[in-house]
Amino acid sequence: MEPASKRRKGAACDPDSWTPYPVLSDEQMHAVELVDVFAAPVLDKRATSRLIGELNNRYPLTGLQHVKRVRSTKAEEGRPHSLEILLCPVSKVPNSDLGSLSIGCDGLGKPFVVKIPVRPALTRPQFELASKHWPTSFHEDKQVTDALRGESFSPAQKAQMHTYMSVALSAAQEGKALRLEAVGAVVVDPISERIVAVGHDCRGRHPLYHAVMVCIDLVAQGQGGGHYRLDTYPACRSIPTSVSELAQKPYICTGYDLYVTREPCVMCAMALVHSRIGRVFYGSTFADGALGTKYKIHTLRNLNHHFEVYKGVM
């Protein structure tokens, strides 16, 4: 039967009380950085396209392709022009002196300095902030926007996640009862909605048998491989892959989801990269965690596999 503690935990925490929050890369999370650029009002609107052509030849905006060259401003008192055009970055002009800036184009007003975003916006919040300074182009990734709003999962999916996380929690509690660290993990095949392996921390047996490592080996055991001996820990179990699924040649953890109660450490995070995990969901953060806190291993460019990570699950 289910331990009483699990039921209590499940009752205290319903799927509506938490929101999975995506762990994005530093580039996606950074604040908008600005750079000073000279701009000038366009005196005659009809000359705009000529000016753009001339300026693009003379001062191409290298590295700033994401900003639009021209912006329109509201005609206010004392500022009758309705279009403004970027000239060139202040750093490219010797002594940052407006006097030495020879534009050589007709139809421009008095140059002034504006701040524009250095890097292209990768997320909607970044885009909204950047647009306050100067209009930029933005290729929206709907999935990221939804995830940041906490809308990427339907209530049914969240309920499903809730069940998987409860299994991980009860595994953690069984580990704790054996005086092991209270960390539990579950590997799920999201397509067949089947639990593939359940594991908890087994550091009593071996210093490197962290919950995630145990789960990875249990998946291997389910596929006819594996190396760890975990007979003394009945809570760690793998469900052998069925013959029909074996026919599809499952390759390590490809496409599987991992639910773990605490953020994985550097070793476990990298083990997940090697195992080609699909997505990772974790509950609490960890001071030396490598999926958001200390490092963001899932976003490292050099690595050959990347995956989505959500925190704050249950």
Next chain:
Amino acid sequence: LREVAMTAEEKFKAVFSPTDEEVAKWMDCAFEMAKEALNNGEVPVGCLLVYKDKVVGKGRNEVNETKNATRHAEMVALDQLLDWCRLGNQDARSVCEQTVLYVTVEPCIMCAACVCFFLDRAADIPLVAYGCGNERFGGCGSVLDVSSAELTRTGNSYKCVMGHRANEAVEMLKTFYKQENPNGHVWMSPQRKRRWLKKRKHTLVRFQNEHRRIGDVTFWKSETTAPVKMNNTFLFF
């Protein structure tokens, strides 16, 4: 008393400055392990743990054998060290403190991290010697630097020495990737697949018997190794 007075740094120097000959000798052994891995269809990496001039753990990659992608040479060797300590009734901590890890390729981030916190913060392997760097996965500076990171909760830092027979280690990896990994699959998003195929269209031979199916992508036989960046990298396939 004099021993007590030695600072940690001095102690480190006294125990762990293996001479060049020693490094050469043990690295040669590690290379033998790597060759064994290559002959068994595994990524050619060999690892040796040496305690007081004795080998207490040796390992080579066992990823394909165990279907567990974390069975790297270092992990296998560390398991053996624990077994050796258990059998010889030795205290694993004091053994680890005086053990040097020799490995042919820079440890990946996972292995670099587990050397950090193998036993506990105070007592761990203080020196790692490796052959070539690992641009793809390396955890001793190539991708991340776990070896000198301050992991407050879980680990200590250690020293790295590199460069012995580096070219040879790279050559072995190249040889491996020229063969094919029988268990490997290629997974690609539809867009990437389209781009990939477009790029290689001219080499794809349109006869069934000359095609090779890997995962959901069909390639010409010799194309299977083309996408792997060979230089110092380490890519499952």
